Amino acid sequence: MPLPRLQFAHFMTYDELTAFVEELAASAPGVVRLRSIGDSREGRAIHLLAITDESTGPAEAKPAYLVHGNIHAVELAGTHAALFTARKLAAEGRKSELLKRVGFYIVPRINPDGAEFAVTTSGSIRSRTDRSERAANTLYQEDVNGDGLILTMRLPHPNGPFVSDPKDRRLLIRRTRKSKPPFFRTLPEGMVHEWDGTDHIAVEGRSLDWNRNWSYDWRPEPEQWGAGDFPFSEPEMRALAEFIFSRPNLFGILGYHTGPNAVLRPPSTGSENDLNEGDVRIMQELAEVGAEHTGFPVIPVVKYRRDDARDINLRGHFHDF
Ligand SMILES: [Zn+2]
CATH class of the missing domain: 3.40.630.10 (Zn peptidases)
Structure with missing residues (x-):
């Protein structure tokens, strides 16, 4: 076989x-x-x-x-x-x-x-969304129009961070200081639970x-x-x-x-100096094998936001475990 x-x-x-x-x-x-x-x-x-x-x-x-x-x-x-x-x-x-x-x-x-x-809806959640207790003014993703997909909705809004792309009006691009209205915000397709009519709408309950x-x-x-x-x-x-x-x-x-087109290695919290030096060396060496195959750089998780000068701390992360 x-x-x-x-x-x-x-x-x-x-x-x-x-x-x-x-x-x-x-x-x-x-x-x-x-x-x-x-x-x-x-x-x-x-x-x-x-x-x-x-x-x-x-x-x-x-x-x-x-x-x-x-x-x-x-x-x-x-x-x-x-x-x-x-x-x-x-x-x-x-x-x-x-x-x-x-x-x-x-x-x-x-x-x-x-x-x-x-895979069945195209909807977006992190790992799991707790929908056991629904909160007011919160949008819960749902295939409202029955086309089998949870898509993204655009809503005109004076403070919206997007404008439509002049090259293709179906797309949205980031608003800049030179952009002209109409501005848009986006929400995933879904229903707002106990909506009070304001635009203070949260997306999903506890993630x-x-x-x-x-x-x-x-x-x-x-x-x-x-x-x-x-x-x-x-x-x-x-x-x-x-x-x-x-x-x-x-x-x-x-x-x-x-994620960020990188081979990520520990630590996810704290400083590299907290780790055993020999461990760091071998993790780096192994990660470089991955880098050779992918063309991605090796970075510790604390440097995940490469364009940000500050380190991040992701607590309870698999890497540190
Ligand atoms: Zn991930």
Whole structure:
């Protein structure tokens, strides 16, 4: 049975993802095993691919490397990158010297619920939006006109930050001091809950960022936006953390995101001087391999805003954990 083809024409729904990982495991016996690290909040299995040459032992018996993707709902390319990695390893299979010595754990979509919302609606959320208690004057994203998509709406507003693009009126560009009205603000397609008629409209209720839900230097909201109720309050992050804690053979972890076109490395808080010097050296050296392949620079997360002179501190970040 040939390995499944990885198409790049569109992002995958959960069912497409499931079919792909099932086929990959079925087509690479003795190399790829499909498991689950637990269930998402909405009950979707969080797929795990364990990849190694089992003729020299299972992944658990070897030093192992973990790859996860798509912790942020709209960063669907992370799933594709993780599947590309898995498929490449599976294609090398028993011919690979690496797989004789090393195991790979690949979780292509750690946030299957958020990704499903993003891929099926084009709506935008960070990791999860808590809609259990709806707040007044708050817009909740919804496909209002039934075209299957959550698009962006423009509204004329004297203080709006956008003007329409003279080259293509369908597009909006940033307003400058020379711009002439009409000005526009934007809102995602949706319904405003208990609207009071003013233009003070918030978008979505409480947003959770699962890359702020990890235990190292976790801080509550609002000190750290998106942190959640406590470290690992989100079942998907708890499942991943428990998986990591139960695998003392892990020596490295990589998360796939779509952010600032960079290979990001620790620290996410504080100063580089707080870290072990040898650790920094080896992380930098490994990150430079990524930089060679991508052409992106290596930057510590604290320097994430490259155009800003100030360092940032992202508390409860996976990197620091
Ligand atoms: Zn991200």
